[in-house]
Amino acid sequence: xxxxxxxxxxxxxxxxxxxxxxxxxxxxxxxxxxxxxxxxxxxxxxxxxxxxxxxxxxxxxxxxxxxxxxxxxxxxxxxxxxxxxxxxxxxxxxxxxxxxxxxxxxxxxxxxxxxxxxxxxxxxxxxxxxxxxxxxxxxxxxxxxxxxxxxxxxxxxxxxxxxxxxxxxxxxxxxxxxxxxxxxxxxxxxxxxxxxxxxxxxxxxxxxxxxxxxxxxxxxxxxxxxxxxxxxxxxxxxxxxxxxxxxxxxxxxxxxxxxxxxxxxxxxxxxxxxxxxxxxxxxxxxxxxxxxxxxxxxxxxxxxxxxxxxxxxxxxxxxxxxxxxxxxxxxxxxxxxxxxxxxxxxxxxxxxxxxxx
Amino acid sequence: xxxxxxxxxxxxxxxxxxxxxxxxxxxxxxxxxxxxxxxxxxxxxxxxxxxxxxxxxxxxxxxxxxxxxxxxxxxxxxxxxxxxxxxxxxxxxxxxxxxxxxxxxxxxxxxxxxxxxxxxxxxxxxxxxxxxxxxxxxxxxxxxxxxxxxxxxxxxxxxxxxxxxxxxxxxxxxxxxxxxxxxxxxxxxxxxxxxxxxxxxxxxxxxxxxxxxxxxxxxxxxxxxxxxxxxxxxxxxxxxxxxxxxxxxxxxxxxxxxxxxxxxxxxxxxxxxxxxxxxxxxxxxxxxxxxxxxxxxxxxxxxxxxxxxxxxxxxxxxxxxxxxxxxxxxxxxxxxxxxxxxxxxxxxxxxxxxxxx
Numbered sequence: 001x002x003x004x005x006x007x008x009x010x011x012x013x014x015x016x017x018x019x020x021x022x023x024x025x026x027x028x029x030x031x032x033x034x035x036x037x038x039x040x041x042x043x044x045x046x047x048x049x050x051x052x053x054x055x056x057x058x059x060x061x062x063x064x065x066x067x068x069x070x071x072x073x074x075x076x077x078x079x080x081x082x083x084x085x086x087x088x089x090x091x092x093x094x095x096x097x098x099x100x101x102x103x104x105x106x107x108x109x110x111x112x113x114x115x116x117x118x119x120x121x122x123x124x125x126x127x128x129x130x131x132x133x134x135x136x137x138x139x140x141x142x143x144x145x146x147x148x149x150x151x152x153x154x155x156x157x158x159x160x161x162x163x164x165x166x167x168x169x170x171x172x173x174x175x176x177x178x179x180x181x182x183x184x185x186x187x188x189x190x191x192x193x194x195x196x197x198x199x200x201x202x203x204x205x206x207x208x209x210x211x212x213x214x215x216x217x218x219x220x221x222x223x224x225x226x227x228x229x230x231x232x233x234x235x236x237x238x239x240x241x242x243x244x245x246x247x248x249x250x251x252x253x254x255x256x257x258x259x260x261x262x263x264x265x266x267x268x269x270x271x272x273x274x275x276x277x278x279x280x281x282x283x284x285x286x287x288x289x290x291x292x293x294x295x296x297x298x299x300x301x302x303x304x305x306x307x308x309x310x311x312x313x314x315x316x317x318x319x320x321x322x323x324x325x326x327x328x329x330x331x332x333x334x335x336x337x338x339x340x341x342x343x344x345x346x347x348x349x350x351x352x353x354x355x356x357x
Numbered sequence: 358x359x360x361x362x363x364x365x366x367x368x369x370x371x372x373x374x375x376x377x378x379x380x381x382x383x384x385x386x387x388x389x390x391x392x393x394x395x396x397x398x399x400x401x402x403x404x405x406x407x408x409x410x411x412x413x414x415x416x417x418x419x420x421x422x423x424x425x426x427x428x429x430x431x432x433x434x435x436x437x438x439x440x441x442x443x444x445x446x447x448x449x450x451x452x453x454x455x456x457x458x459x460x461x462x463x464x465x466x467x468x469x470x471x472x473x474x475x476x477x478x479x480x481x482x483x484x485x486x487x488x489x490x491x492x493x494x495x496x497x498x499x500x501x502x503x504x505x506x507x508x509x510x511x512x513x514x515x516x517x518x519x520x521x522x523x524x525x526x527x528x529x530x531x532x533x534x535x536x537x538x539x540x541x542x543x544x545x546x547x548x549x550x551x552x553x554x555x556x557x558x559x560x561x562x563x564x565x566x567x568x569x570x571x572x573x574x575x576x577x578x579x580x581x582x583x584x585x586x587x588x589x590x591x592x593x594x595x596x597x598x599x600x601x602x603x604x605x606x607x608x609x610x611x612x613x614x615x616x617x618x619x620x621x622x623x624x625x626x627x628x629x630x631x632x633x634x635x636x637x638x639x640x641x642x643x644x645x646x647x648x649x650x651x652x653x654x655x656x657x658x659x660x661x662x663x664x665x666x667x668x669x670x671x672x673x674x675x676x677x678x679x680x681x682x683x684x685x686x687x688x689x690x691x692x693x694x695x696x697x698x699x700x701x702x703x704x705x706x707x708x709x710x711x712x713x714x
Contacts, residue, residue, distance in 0.1 A: 003389035007396040010595055018391050022382040026375055032360035032673065034375050036554035036600065039364040039676050072429040072556065073577055076591040080575030107576060192592050197393035199429065199556040199594035216573050218437030219464060220430050234433040235549050237556035238367055239596060243393065316389065319396050 004341035007319035009193040012336040055248035067227035075190040079107035084217035098149030125152040127286040131160040140164040148173035151323040153296040154289040196244035199237040268292040280353040298328030361698035364676035366550040369693040374603045412605035424584035432547040436464035441574035455506030482509040484643040488517040497521040505530035508680040510653040511646040553601035556594040625649040637710040655685030
């Protein structure tokens, strides 16, 4: 039986995509080889990379003067790549609104002055500081944000209007809502939430910003090098890119970002409305900053939380345990989570509440 | 029809492994999820990583004081990770015996003094310099070699006996022949030849050597950090590690390294003997340095080479085109290439020689 997988990432992928990948797993596109075996220099495979790039450009309306590259190492590797590619003046601003935002900031400090200009840790990252009232540093190389916080379930409702290029880690929300790429200098995202199996990271960067990486930047972390080689400077994470391509095609068939955003708002709306109306469950994030991807909630009793997670698993609702930093539960409801999955979760929550009132 | 895939990497995987992966692609280990969807913190998946590590340790007899970690970015990323983890004194030696050895050396120069103490480019990398007669630098942090040269088809027949820790890129030959891990400080290898689909890189390192990475080393490139987190510091390339685990189990079932080495020597012996006895084909590598993994050969005519590659493809023998740096043909015959594949290639070569005499 297929379960509903609420994991924060790696996470559910569209069933149609999984079925297609399985059906052609031993013979990719009539080549007589698995896509896991084919040379990355084979035209049949290079076509996949080109298609995936084009789909990203189409779906997000990426301007021509931005590169779209597929790299390795997850967003955590980009925490270093960001300063190594951009920190020409040796200074950058960071808005710290969660655990990963903090890690990005700490990594930035390895390479220059990383100013923490915003911080919402005082209320356990349940809000986003007012981006119009922050002290942005004159001459900063960039301003870094984490647009959606996987662990705490908050997200930027609007983005900073800053002079320095805005750099955003969008790992846990890319392709889930419409964004204006032009407002960003760089967007990066690990794939394992809305895009593909773990192993590939997407970087979208304005080309004029990435021409002078620091001398100490490893060649493989130089976005310019990856761009010049069409993401094929060395052997790419071929299977993950292939899967990303299938997921992107699937998303286009479903109507693209606008359509999926409506579904995501509907799904998360159902869940938040139920939580807010219940007596047992609580979500502590300020309403306007609530993520439509990650919905944490607690019962107020650690014992009851543990019981909830265990019983939900038996009911085919898996990976609902919250991150150890917040405890409780977390339902990650990315693009691939069907509406029926959210409804099944709500039904279970109702039943559990009745039984444990 | 399944072809014989002679690609240099990504390359053929054992058919039994592909079939198993396909059969359980939608339901990994009874979890109701694909292995591409499951959380890397799920016990069912963590078990895979632990098993894969143990299999590496068992197959290569890795001593207890060495770590075995799975990282991302390919060997090319390790070209930077090597100096960033090891170059405490700011000086290292490199033996440059091929294209990737040269790239590793050039990357080393970003972080300190990288001495090229050996170089076989004078004869197009068709031999290995005598490792007993090189001028190793006193106080060097390490000596770097590329043990098997994918492009030129040469390999070290014996390894340097140097004072400094020996660091080897074994991407294109790991698990193909017995080695004494104790003789090395660090071994690393991209997986996409003998181990798994592209996307995972294995690093085996003596722990006492990796405790003081340079300050500028990105966290994700710090072997120590990956070791302390059991390769799960961040989301790993989960599917590639899963496939690596299947391939390693498959190799154990086939009798391990000793057994596969015999088969590899037999396969490459058949091919070299045929080439040496033919009038049309030539392999220019000095016999004692010939790789048992990558066998380049030429006809002496670029036109005939192109005809060979095209007709072989029609006969189901694919990806035989040589690297652009050497031209001609190259048969990569990694662990997963069956003896029958090599025999089919030889039959084709005979026929082609007769038809084009």
